[in-house]
Amino acid sequence: xxxxxxxxxxxxxLACAGSAMAQKGETVKVAWxxxxxxxxxxxxxxxxxxxxxxxxxxxxxxxxxxxxEIIGIDNKLSPQETTAALRSAMDQGVRYVFQGNGSGPxxxxxxxxxxxxxxxxxxxxxxxxxxxxxxxxxxxxxSYWHFRLDxxxxxxxxxxxxxxxxxxxxxxxxxxxxxxxxxxxxxxxxKEMLKRKRPDVEVVGDDFSPLAQVRDFAPYVxxxxxxxxxxxxxxxxxSDLALLIKAANDAGLNNVKFYTYYAIATGAPTAMGAAAAxxxxxxxxxxxxxxxxxxxIVKGFKAKVNEDMYTGTVYTGLNMLDQxxxxxxxxxxxxxxxxxxxMKFQNYNGEVEMRxxxxxxxxxxxxxxxxxxxxxxxxxxxxxxxxxxxxxYFEPYVASTPTSCQMKRPS
Numbered sequence: 507x508x509x510x511x512x513x514x515x516x517x518x519x520l521a522c523a524g525s526a527m528a529q530k531g532e533t534v535k536v537a538w539x540x541x542x543x544x545x546x547x548x549x550x551x552x553x554x555x556x557x558x559x560x561x562x563x564x565x566x567x568x569x570x571x572x573x574x575e576i577i578g579i580d581n582k583l584s585p586q587e588t589t590a591a592l593r594s595a596m597d598q599g600v601r602y603v604f605q606g607n608g609s610g611p612x613x614x615x616x617x618x619x620x621x622x623x624x625x626x627x628x629x630x631x632x633x634x635x636x637x638x639x640x641x642x643x644x645x646x647x648x649s650y651w652h653f654r655l656d657x658x659x660x661x662x663x664x665x666x667x668x669x670x671x672x673x674x675x676x677x678x679x680x681x682x683x684x685x686x687x688x689x690x691x692x693x694x695x696x697k698e699m700l701k702r703k704r705p706d707v708e709v710v711g712d713d714f715s716p717l718a719q720v721r722d723f724a725p726y727v728x729x730x731x732x733x734x735x736x737x738x739x740x741x742x743x744x745s746d747l748a749l750l751i752k753a754a755n756d757a758g759l760n761n762v763k764f765y766t767y768y769a770i771a772t773g774a775p776t777a778m779g780a781a782a783a784x785x786x787x788x789x790x791x792x793x794x795x796x797x798x799x800x801x802x803i804v805k806g807f808k809a810k811v812n813e814d815m816y817t818g819t820v821y822t823g824l825n826m827l828d829q830x831x832x833x834x835x836x837x838x839x840x841x842x843x844x845x846x847x848x849m850k851f852q853n854y855n856g857e858v859e860m861r862x863x864x865x866x867x868x869x870x871x872x873x874x875x876x877x878x879x880x881x882x883x884x885x886x887x888x889x890x891x892x893x894x895x896x897x898x899y900f901e902p903y904v905a906s907t908p909t910s911c912q913m914k915r916p917s
Contacts, residue, residue, distance in 0.1 A: 532572045535575050540554070540606060550580075571832075574824060606819070633651055639688055655822045656819050662871065717746065739766075742766070747771070782876050791855055818855065
C-alpha cells in the first residue's frame with residue numbers, strides 16, 4: 507500500500523504544479539501495435555483494452571495534465587506487418603508506440619525508428635516495449651529510442667532459478683519453449699543457471715514448438731511424460747501455453763510442476779483450473795492482488811469488460827510517460843527520452859528505475875503459485891476461483907543482470 511500512496515502523492519503534488527506546464531491539456535497519441543488476429547488475438551485484444559482502460563483512468567487526473575489517446579493497430583504478429591503499422595501510426599501523428607508480443611516485431615520497430623529518427627529531426631518517435639523480453643534488445647541490439655518495461659528473459663530466469671535452487675525435490679527438468687529468440691533464450695539461460703546453482707539437476711528434455719501454430723500439444727506432453735521429468739520450465743505464452751497446460755491436464759500429468767513466465771495470461775488460467783492447484787508457478791513483476799492504485803484498476807477493468815487485467819507494464823509505461831512529461835515540462839519525444847534515462851519513479855510495484863546504460867527497467871520480481879483464491883488474495887483469474895499467490899519476492903538487485911549495450915545517443 508505504501509508504494510501506491512507514495513505514487514499517488516507524487517502525482518497530486520506534480521498535478522498541482524501543472525498550471526505552469528506547457529503540455530497541460532495536450533492530447534498525446536499513443537499507438538499500440540500487436541496481434542488482433544490469429545491464435546494470439548485474444549491475448550492482444552485483452553492488452554489493448556488494458557492500455558485503453560489505464561489511459562481512461564489516468565486521464566481523470568495525472569501529474570502532467572495530458573490526455574492519452576490510444577490507437578490500436580493489428581500487426582498479425584509479423585515483423586513486416588509491424589513496420590507497415592508503425593508507418594500508419596506515424597502518419598496519424600503518433601510519437602509514442604507500445605508493443606510487446608514477440609521480439610521480432612520489437613526489433614522491426616527499433617530498426618525502423620533508428621532510421622526514421624535520424625532522418626526526420628523534430629518528428630522523432632519513442633518505443634515503449636511492455637513485453638518483448640529477448641535480452642539482445644537491451645544488449646547487442648540496444649537503441650536509444652527503445653525503453654523496456656518488462657524484465658527480460660535472463661532477469662526472470664535469474665529469479666526463477668534462485669527460487670528453484672532451494673526446492674530439493676526438483677531433480678529432472680524438461681524445457682519446452684517457442685522456437686524463436688525468446689524461447690531459445692529461455693532454454694539457454696535455464697541450462698546455464700541450473701548448472702551454476704543446482705549442478706545435481708538433470709535436464710531430460712529441451713524441446714521447441716513453432717510460435718502460434720500448434721493446436722494440439724499432446725505429442726509434446728507425451729515426451730515430457732516419457733522423460734520422467736518432475737519439473738517443466740517454459741517461456742511459452744498465449745495459446746501456446748494454454749494449449750500446453752490443457753494437454754498436460756488431459757494426459758493426467760499430475761506429478762509434474764510447471765515453472766512459467768506467462769501463466770496468468772488469457773486462456774492459461776482456464777486451462778489450469780482446479781487440477782493445476784499447487785503445481786504451476788510463475789515469475790513476474792506483480793500479481794493480480796497488488797495493493798493500492800493497481801487494485802482499483804484491476805477491479806475496475808474486471809467490472810467494465812469482464813476480463814482480467816494482467817499486463818501491469820501498460821500502466822508502468824503510461825505512468826512513466828506521465829511523470830517524464832511533468833518533469834520535462836513537454837511531450838517532445840527528444841526531451842522526454844532524455845528525461846526517462848536513469849529516471850526513478852514510484853510505480854504500482856514500488857520504486858523502479860529506467861537504467862540509463864541500456865534502457866532496461868529495474869524492478870522487483872515475484873514468484874507466485876497457482877492456488878485457491880481467498881484471504882489476502884481474493885481476486886481470481888478468469889472466474890476459476892484460483893489465483894497466483896506470491897510465495898517469494900526478490901528485490902531488484904537479485905534479478906538484475908549486466909548489459910553489454912553500447913548506447914549511441916543522438917548528438
